Amino acid sequence: MPLTGHCLCKAVTYTADVDAPLLTGYDHCDDCQRQSGSTYSLVVVVPKDKLEVKGPLKKWEGKGSSGKSVWRWFCQECGSPIAHDPDAAPEIIALKGGTLDSEIKKTLKPTQEIWAVGKLPFCQEKLENVAEYMP
Template sequence: MALVVVVPKDKLTINGTTKSYAKAGSSGKPVHRIFCPECGSPIAHDPEAAPPIIALKGGTLSEADKKALKPDTEIWTVGKLPFCSEHLAKPFEHMPE
């Protein structure tokens, strides 16, 4: 399970040096995985299948931003582990199109 925050790409600024690599996502189009070049921690996923958005890893957010989050969407519920008890308003078995 991972918390990601989907935001409009044109509203985001990432400070500091990053590296990335691309690999095909479920759409067949590349997903650019952005990470810290020093420690390897993942920062975001930038899918070419959805150019206006970027998905930030929840752990990269400030404490204030984390407290303000109100998750409403689950994706890839087809592989949801049995002990995960969340039932959010917008579940998707796979990546929404």
């Protein structure tokens, strides 16, 4: 079953023609924290040649620790981050896990942490109070 997803406004849609991601994990790098607006970014890595994206996509060029470009893809309509595309690893692309279709993202099983050196200290702690929802 391919991986499918979309941005918040549904102007950008994508399909990755794969049976399963190459890797699913938490990316703790500073850039992913900033792009996600959170403490990490859930990434789903797939072969770039298996990905088809439709819609008004914008790309922003940043620099990775390798000194090579990392292209941040996002919807130019609503600003949702879609993926990051590192020139240092041209064969892969990291989709933002939150943009996958709901039934697909419920099945994700993150197995790795990436750039754990950037993991924020409070992410090490286990929370005592977990709310199922916020009113």
